[in-house]
Amino acid sequence: MxxxxxxxxxxxxxxxxxxxxxxxxxxxxxxxxxxxxxxxxxxxxxxxxxxxxxxxxxxxxxxxxxxxxxxxxxxxxxxxxxxxxxxxxxxxxxxxxxxxxxxxxxxxxxxxxxxxxxxxxxxxxxxxxxxxxxxxNTVVMWSDHRPGAEVSDWVDAPQGTGRVPRDPATRFALSQGFQLAQVERQSRLFLPVDLELLAALSAEARAAAEPGYRLVSWSGPTPTEYLDAVAAANHAISADAPNGEIDWEPEQWDAARVQEADERLARSGTAFHTLALSDSGEPAGLTTIFVERGEPNHGYQFNTVVLGRHRGHRLGLWLKTTNLAAVVAAHPELPHLDTWNADENGYMLAINVAMGFRVWSIGGGWQRVLA
Ligand SMILES: CC(C)(COP(=O)(O)OP(=O)(O)OC[C@H]1O[C@@H](n2cnc3c(N)ncnc32)[C@H](O)[C@@H]1OP(=O)(O)O)[C@@H](O)C(=O)NCCC(=O)NCCS
Incomplete structure (x- = not known):
């Protein structure tokens, strides 16, 4: 039936x-x-x-x-x-x-x-x-694909070099009037990480960033003194990360929204944050890794951002290597970390590759604007 x-x-x-x-x-x-x-x-x-x-x-x-x-x-x-x-x-x-x-x-x-x-x-x-x-008036839908799919026919992302195989998911999305608006890459870092490589990358980045910047790291809820800085960084993530042709508008963040997000995360695991501050105390960048409670634990490298006028000081690499070092010290049992990036985000992907992340799967972001 x-x-x-x-x-x-x-x-x-x-x-x-x-x-x-x-x-x-x-x-x-x-x-x-x-x-x-x-x-x-x-x-x-x-x-x-x-x-x-x-x-x-x-x-x-x-x-x-x-x-x-x-x-x-x-x-x-x-x-x-x-x-x-x-x-x-x-x-x-x-x-x-x-x-x-x-x-x-x-x-x-x-x-x-x-x-x-x-x-x-x-x-x-x-x-x-x-x-x-x-x-x-707009629906955004996602699909997952194997990167080495055995097909000869692909659909290209509207920006960058990403593409998705013309497999059942793609055929379905196209049949429903959606257009491919962005391709995301899932990358995986197998742990334990090479600690010497991590330390060398971190030292190299730190040498470029100091003395104008400092980092602060914590796990769990954001300390009150950093709530506004984290809100500003989260807004910047939504405003600055490449969106392909997905019609995402910048998100509105304030201290209360940061606290609510922290509370939600704390219910299913532990978030590790590292925040970069300029010597005048301005928020310059943020990165977050989330380790889910469970057996086995799943670890995710969430968003990383360096705010516009603070770019060009290797802050992205310094933030990520510092935060990762804190996570592997606290969770030596973690088997791997997964992360998702816009395939057109060459800068962030280059940092991930340097740290040892490798492509694991691809995601299609499909958009349909309703009449
Ligand atoms: C993709 C998916 C949701 C389709 O669900 P479904 O109930 O089979 O879809 P429908 O029966 O409504 O199919 C609608 C149309 O999609 C296209 N389509 C769906 N599956 C297809 C396939 N295996 N090969 C070719 N075309 C396909 C066809 O045009 C189909 O119309 P038709 O059956 O009249 O030819 C289902 O295969 C699935 O769950 N896949 C795994 C999860 C996934 O990839 N989700 C992301 C979707 S963007």
Missing amino acids: STFHLVEANADQEKAIGWVHRFSQLISIEIHGEDQAGSLESTRLASTDASTRLNGIVLALPGPAPAGGPVGRFGLPHAPEDLDDVWGVTTFQLPLKDNLHLIDNAFVQVRADRRRLGVGTAMVSHLRRAAELHGR
Whole structure:
């Protein structure tokens, strides 16, 4: 039977979150040959609303839609508590403080034995409906690909040299009227890192940056005295990082938003930050590594930024090598670190390559502007 219907769930529905997590595991194993889902807790947090965004979870269930009944905030019936068979999962976000035109970060995932039945198409139709209901006019959706895919046909990024294979995910996105707006590269650094190389890179960068700059590092919540500096750096990350043709606007950050982000991260792991300050105390750069609680732990190199007028002093390399040294000292058991960068971000990629990061997978950022 190929009848199915869509429902929406909340992050506090235990079984629904279990399915979101299960689908991330299944799809990452299918594409990458390994489970990249991280912990159940991180999946729950990624789907939990915040003052900065609403999170949507849409599930495809077998059988016809229930008649009547309450409808959720994205226009679909509520998911039942008991979920024993799920055909597809889509997650997405509606930013609330900035980027009010977007349905952002959509991931459409359909179970392998339920594909080519129109589930993915129904999910995208629903994203369009959710956009209409919430006054959004642009949908940004992501796909994952193997870098060495055995295909001869590729779709080129609109900027830089990135490309994605014309595989099922790409064919699906194109069939739904999306355009490739950016290609991201996932890079991995296997640990333990070569400590001598790390120290040599750090010393070289430090020699170029001193005496005009100093670094401060901490793990966990941001000390009060640095909240404004971190807010300024986070704004700069969103304003300055290359976006390809994705229509992201700069994010609005203040001290309260930094504290809220810190609190969320603390619920599923530990964030390690290193901040660069100029000799006059101005924020000059920031980098963050997040180590998820779990077995085995997953580590992620999050964003790194050097603010415009402080560039050209090797601060990027100094920040990253210093922060990494703090992480490996605190977490000697960590097997590897993953990071994602715009494929057109040559400067950041060069730093990563020098530190030993290697390409692991590629991501397609797809955008559809609604009429
Ligand atoms: C990509 C994915 C979501 C498609 O889901 P689906 O339910 O099979 O999609 P649909 O049945 O609605 O297919 C819609 C159209 O997409 C294209 N398409 C989908 N899968 C395809 C494939 N394997 N080969 C060629 N075209 C394909 C076709 O044009 C298809 O229309 P058709 O069946 O009438 O020819 C699903 O394969 C999946 O979950 N893949 C892994 C996760 C993923 O890559 N998600 C990112 C999507 S951008």
